[in-house]
Structure formats: structure tokens, C-alpha cells
């Protein structure tokens with residue numbers, strides 16, 4: 001019998017597959033789509049997750065396509081105030097003192113190529129998980145593909161099938177939280193922002209024209225994510241786009257749109273991340289609005305905690321109660337730290353904190369990030385607090 005079936009070939013699924021295969025666990029990953037999904041999503045990896053990608057042996061390849069980035073600017077649209085800070089304060093104090101920019105499908109693709117070297121790992125596209133049964137010895141997953149429905153059997157299943165997770169639903173777990181009334185529009189465009197003095201990550205603060213603008217590749221492709229009322233018809237997104245660009249691009253006549261994707265946004269978490277022999281990771285376990293880039297960050301920290309814990313259960317007979325601790329620790333990191341911070345980030349960038357005193361206080365913090373190195377360092381350490389220390393003492397450094 002297989003050790004682990006991983007449902008979902010997004011970044012979380014592939015990272016778990018590679019980590020487990022490297023440990024010697026047999027894994028089979030199924031992905032519903034015919035290939036890795038390319039819709040524009042995570043471009044930013046915080047410095048704190050890079051150590052884990054390095055341990056997996058994929059960071060150099062990621063940096064070979066993506067790039068290191070330290071510069072950030074808050075731009076207050078109404079006043080034109082520009083507040084720049086950078087990550088140089090991390091130098092000499094952490095292993096990777098920069099963030100990385102790389103489309104998440106490219107990252108998943110790199111991990112997939114590393115996975116192909118392992119004879120104990122297999123990947124199938126066009127295979128949709130539709131249900132499961134579990135007993136004391138293992139899990140039977142029901143999978144639909146071109147040839148009809150079939151059953152796959154493994155000792156464990158990891159649900160890494162994104163926010164709409166069929167694995168989570170098959171466990172009957174609530175996805176607790178709420179959905180925002182707005183729609184985010186992630187656009188990829190060619191436009192020379194640097195010519196107009198933009199940092200490679202610019203956080204434009206405005207209650208109407210808030211936007212996150214970030215360079216996402218070395219050939220001049222940028223991401224601009226903005227927000228609109230979700231009650232507007234989704235099919236009108238492309239018609240409304242030029243009007244939005246005209247408000248936020250310095251010269252809105254010289255851009256080329258490469259991709260556009262509308263998204264509903266949530267702050268939600270599964271009530272628990274483990275039921276019997278099934279474990280959830282990434283967006284299948286939790287979903288956040290993307291402001292501040294804490295979604296995949298959380299999924300990667302899930303994976304770094306889950307891989308050694310599950311490998312120990314399978315290969316060394318460790319007590320599977322460690323998976324309950326995985327569930328508790330990862331839910332705590334998301335619900336009590338990542339999700340509230342992401343909501344605060346959205347409130348500042350896209351709602352300007354409602355203006356007045358709340359905005360004035362937030363901008364004072366931004367200026368302090370720029371002027372006070374120690375304060376900046378403390379703030380940059382936030383994403384490190386989303387990491388779960390080793391769950392088994394034998395894995396502690």
C-alpha cells in the first residue's frame with residue numbers, strides 16, 4: 001500500500017510531495033487540472049520561508065528564475081507621500097535577508113521537476129478527488145479521471161486542494177470565518193513602473209484606488225492587484241480595468257495586459273486540520289485575503305511542520321498524536337496571527353484605515369519602519385512568528 005496520497009498539485013501539494021519523497025515515504029500526487037494552474041496568484045515569498053525551500057534543495061533553482069528583493073514603498077495616493085523601507089536590516093542576522101519574487105506556478109514547477117527524480121513519487125494530472133472512506137489501516141480515495149472513477153488506497157491522505165477543498169468537505173469540516181464583500185482583481189501587466197520611481201513592491205494606500213504593485217519577473221512583468229465591489233458583474237472586469245489603471249498608473253496609455261483574474265477573498269479556517277488519517281495543509285486548511293502575502297507563507301509553514309511529523313509516523317512509528325499537535329499549532333498560527341494581520345493589511349492598503357486618526361497612526365508606524373532600524377527589524381520578524389517549531393523533539397536543531 002502507498003504511504004501517502006496528496007490531493008492537489010499547487011505549491012503546497014508539490015512541496016509536501018517532495019519533502020516526503022526525500023524522507024523515503026512513497027507518495028502519489030493527484031491534480032484535477034491537466035497541468036499546474038497558471039492563474040496569477042502568489043508572487044512574493046517572505047524571507048522567513050526561504051530557509052525551508054533551501055532545505056528542500058529548490059531555492060537556488062527558484063532564485064535562478066525569480067529574484068531577490070529588499071525594497072518596499074508605501075505610497076499614499078491622496079497626499080503623494082512616499083515612505084520607503086527595505087530589508088537590509090536583516091543582513092547578518094538571518095540566513096536569507098531578502099524576499100523572493102517568483103510566480104507560484106513556476107515555483108510549483110521547479111518542485112515538480114525535483115520530485116521527478118524520486119522513484120518513490122508519482123504524479124497524475126487530470127485526476128479529481130471526489131470522496132474518501134477511512135478505516136483503522138488506511139484511506140481509500142475516490143478519484144475521477146478520463147477513464148471514469150477509481151479507488152486509490154494509502155495509509156494517509158494530505159488534502160492540499162486549495163480553498164474549495166473537496167478533501168475538507170469530505171471530512172465534514174466547517175470552514176469557519178467570513179468572505180469579504182469585495183472582489184480582488186489580480187492583473188499582470190507590462191509597464192515600466194521603475195521609470196516613475198516605483199519600488200519593486202509598492203503598497204498604494206487609498207480607500208478607492210488602493211493597490212499592490214510588484215515586479216514579478218525579470219522581463220518587466222508586474223502585478224497590480226486592486227479591489228472592487230463584488231456585486232459588480234464579474235464579466236465586466238475587463239471593461240472597468242482601463243478606468244482603474246487610469247487612476248493609478250502615472251501614464252495609463254503605455255501598458256500591455258498579460259493576465260487578469262478576479263478572486264473572492266476570505267478569512268477562513270477549517271475547524272481542525274486532521275481527522276483520522278487525513279491531514280489538511282495550505283489553502284485547503286485556511287484561506288486569507290492576499291494583502292501582505294501571508295497565504296502561501298502559511299501553506300509553506302504548514303508543510304515544513306507536517307513533512308517531518310508525518311514521515312516520522314510512517315517511517316519510525318512515532319505516535320500519530322503529533323498530527324493533532326500539527327493541527328493545533330498550525331490553526332493557532334493562522335487564526336491568531338496570519339489572518340488578523342492580513343485583515344489589518346487589507347484595511348490599511350484598500351480602505352486607508354477609514355482615514356482620520358487610524359490612518360495617521362498607521363502612517364506613523366510606516367515612517368518608523370523607514371527611520372528606526374530596530375523597529376523595522378522587529379516588524380520584519382513577524383512572518384517568522386508564523387512558523388511552527390519542530391513538533392518532535394528528535395527534529396529540534
Ligand SMILES: Cc1cc2nc3c(=O)[nH]c(=O)nc-3n(C[C@H](O)[C@H](O)[C@H](O)COP(=O)(O)OP(=O)(O)OC[C@H]3O[C@@H](n4cnc5c(N)ncnc54)[C@H](O)[C@@H]3O)c2cc1C
Pocket residue numbers: 007008009010011012013030031032033036037040041042043044045104127128129130160161162163165166167184185186225263281282283284290292293294295296297298299
Ligand atoms: C491575487 C493573489 C495574490 C496572492 N499573493 C500571495 C503572495 O504574494 N504570497 C503568499 O504567500 N500568498 C499569496 N496568495 C495566496 C496563495 O496564492 C495561496 O495561498 C496558494 O495558492 C495556496 O497554495 P495551495 O497549493 O495550498 O492551493 P492552490 O494553489 O489553490 O492549489 C490547489 C490545487 O488543488 C487542485 N485541486 C482542487 N480540487 C481538487 C480535487 N478535487 N482533486 C484534485 N486536485 C484538486 C487545484 O486545481 C490546484 O492546483 C495570493 C493569492 C491571490 C489570489
